[in-house]
Amino acid sequence: MQYLVIAYDNDGALEKRLEVRDAHVAGAKKMIAEGKIINAGALIEEDQMVGSTLFVDFESDDEINEWLENEPYVQNGVWNMDEFQIVPVKLLPKD
Template sequence: MQFLVIAKDGKDEDAMERRLATRPAHFEHARLQKKKGILIMGGALLDEHDQMIGSSLFVEIESEDALMLWLAEDPYTKANVWQSFEYHPMKIANLD
C-alpha cells in the first residue's frame, strides 16, 4: 500500500531545537528506508516564514498497522519532534 503522511512538529518553544538536533539521525534513517524501498519521497513542511513545521512523506508499506510501527521508529518520533500524524492511502501516478 502507498500512503501520504503529514507529520506535524510540536509548537512549543523548543520544537525547532529538537528538530535540528535530531535531523542528522532522521536523515540517516530516511536514507536507509529509501534504500529499502519504503520511503519513496519526503520533505519538510514550511510555514509562511519558511520555518520547518513538519514533514510530508510518500511511503510504500504493507498496511496501516505497519505504517504506524514504521513511524514510531523514526528518530523524529522518538525525539518528540513529530507530535501528530495525518495519513491517507493513495496511489502514486506512474508518469513514465
C-alpha cells in the same frame, strides 16, 4: 499500500528537530533505498521548518506502525502526533 504522511511539529520543536535531524535523515535514506519512502520533504512556513511530508509505501499497518515507533522525530517529540495524518494515495508511476 501508498500513503501521504503529513506531520506537523510540536510547538517549539525546531531546536529538537535540528538535534535529531541527522538520525531522521539517515533512517529516511535507508528507507528510500528499500523503496519504503518514495519521497519526502520539510513543511515550510515563513522560512521555518514546521513539519514533514512523506510519500511512503508499506505492506501493512503493522509495518507503518513499526516505522513510526522507531522514527527519531516521533521518539524525540518533534512531530505532534495529535495532528499527524496518514492518507491512502495512489501515486502515478514514474515510468
